[in-house]
Amino acid sequence: MTATEVLSAVRAAVSVPADLRVAVLGVGLMGADHVARLHGRVSGARVAVVSDAATDRAGRVAAGVPGCRVVTDPLAAVADPEVDAVVIASPGRFHEEQVLACIDRGIPVLCEKPLTMDADSSLAVVRAEDAHAARTGRRLVQVGFMRRFDPEYAALRELIAAGGIGEPLVVHCAHRNPAVPAGVTTESIVNDSVVHEVDVARFLLDEEIAAVTVLRPRATRHAAQGLSDPLLVLLETVGGRMVDVECFVSTGLAYEVRTEVVGEDGSAMIGLHKGMVRQHTGPGGAVRSTAVAPGFRERFGLAYDLEVQRWVDAARRGTVDGPGVWDGYAAQAVCAAGVEALRTGRRTEVRMEQR
Ligand SMILES: NC(=O)c1ccc[n+]([C@@H]2O[C@H](COP(=O)([O-])OP(=O)(O)OC[C@H]3O[C@@H](n4cnc5c(N)ncnc54)[C@H](O)[C@@H]3O)[C@@H](O)[C@H]2O)c1
Known part of the structure; x- marks a missing residue:
């Protein structure tokens, strides 16, 4: 390899897209807020695609962002070749398959809490991301615990x-x-x-x-x-x-x-x-x-902006740098114990696997 080829190979390996092209899945309350912050307040990213079960809502949100397209099927949005990273703000019951699709494609994702609907399925996401990280050295999933950025x-x-x-x-x-x-x-x-x-x-x-x-x-x-x-x-x-x-x-x-x-x-x-x-x-x-x-959007407005900026900065390097799948899993395991404690009225031990 010539010196020029080596240089261009290194550049390609560390290449940072000019602007991270983000797909936002679910543009209700949180997703529309994330679109507005990615479009107006966060640097280094643009909203390329929005997807929502309510296509009229997706259309209205996309109309406010130049160059933004609607892709009706959220999994097609994850697979879209013009998408570099994904924000998931759909209802929690869809998070598991949407996060796993991002891990399969090897692209960074910011998933609103909950990571999934229960501890077992969250653990499965931990294992899937662990397997990806073992192959590539890169973690891909940030979970939306924004208070850490306050x-x-x-x-x-x-x-x-x-x-x-x-x-x-x-x-x-x-x-x-x-x-x-x-x-x-x-x-x-x-x-x-x-x-x-x-x-x-x-x-x-x-x-x-x-x-x-x-x-x-x-x-x-x-x-x-x-x-x-x-x-x-x-x-x-x-x-x-x-x-x-x-x-x-x-x-x-x-x-x-x-x-x-x-x-x-x-x-x-x-x-x-x-x-x-x-x-x-x-x-x-x-x-x-x-x-x-x-409300929470006023109290934690700055925290959300800092959360998404930090995610964009890391996603442009192909990875994440914030609360991850283990934090999502631990939260689910503790909440499961909390729900059991609520039902029984008893002190309940948290059941968690080792990492
Ligand atoms: N971090 C926080 O402080 C915080 C605060 C509020 C909500 N949340 C989380 O954000 C997520 C969204 O909450 P919300 O309040 O915006 O809900 P919402 O109901 O306002 O919006 C959800 C949107 O997702 C759309 N949708 C439904 N099925 C979908 C699918 N399969 N794929 C893509 N979109 C789909 C709905 O049509 C709706 O527009 C939830 O997981 C919630 O727990 C986090």
């Missing part, structure tokens, strides 16, 4: 890792939503809301969850019929640390997510909404107030 959570993890509060012992988490759509069940509160606290606990403490207990305090009168809201969830780690989670999804107020870590030599709290502090007239005289985010 600057406050990242700073809290760094503080703990640097020994800034000594050995962490206890974590207090509050997860409050103003309201949830009709159809939400107590089990889905565990699977869709508590799951974020599960990932936060694993991220901050850097260890697995060993057991889950779920308690049902007196329910708010604002909760839908039959819904246990709020829930108190206790997560025990393999190292004996404990994480309590108050998950309250019908507060009628705003979106509040707070986390406090208590260590041997201090404690640290995030989620206090340090925005503008106003003094104004209230019903009983002058009051001091700060705004509270109305």
Whole structure:
């Protein structure tokens, strides 16, 4: 090989597409947000294809992005030769086959949580990605645990890792939503809301969850019929640390997510909404107030942007650099134990395979 051939072979091997051509599968609430951020706020990528079971919705979203096509079949979108990487924001029950199709094709994917609908199928995805990584040295799947990219959570993890509060012992988490759509069940509160606290606990403490207990305090009168809201969830780690989670999804107020870590030599709290502090007239005289985010998109808007930018940067190198399949699997295994604990009222051990 001549020097020029060697140089061009090296360039080809590390070639970075000018702009990563992304297919977004599912353009409902999250998918349409991801399209807007890929199009308007993230660099190095463009939305080349959108796919949605509702083709009229896909058409409307595509119309807002120059050069974007609709491909009706999501698996055809994954196979499209003009697609370099995929964002999955379809309902969770479709994630497994869509993620596996991306692994089969060897292209990076950002999959919204959940990775799949249960721990066994998530483990199968872990094994499929492991096999790909063993052949190529590249991981392909990032799971959408966006809180890891929130600057406050990242700073809290760094503080703990640097020994800034000594050995962490206890974590207090509050997860409050103003309201949830009709159809939400107590089990889905565990699977869709508590799951974020599960990932936060694993991220901050850097260890697995060993057991889950779920308690049902007196329910708010604002909760839908039959819904246990709020829930108190206790997560025990393999190292004996404990994480309590108050998950309250019908507060009628705003979106509040707070986390406090208590260590041997201090404690640290995030989620206090340090925005503008106003003094104004209230019903009983002058009051001091700060705004509270109305929903998760406002509270974690920056985290989603940073999550997707980091994914794009890694995907242009043919890989991923964020929470992966193991984090998706662990979250599913803990939530499965949480659902069992909810049904039985008992402390339930988490069943997880070794990596
Ligand atoms: N990370 C987070 O904070 C966060 C927040 C909300 C939702 N989510 C996750 O994002 C995913 C989407 O949630 P959403 O709130 O946008 O739901 P949504 O119902 O608003 O949107 C889902 C879209 O997928 C489409 N769809 C249905 N079947 C499909 C298929 N087979 N292939 C492609 N598209 C299909 C639907 O027509 C709809 O437009 C879920 O997995 C959810 O758990 C994550």
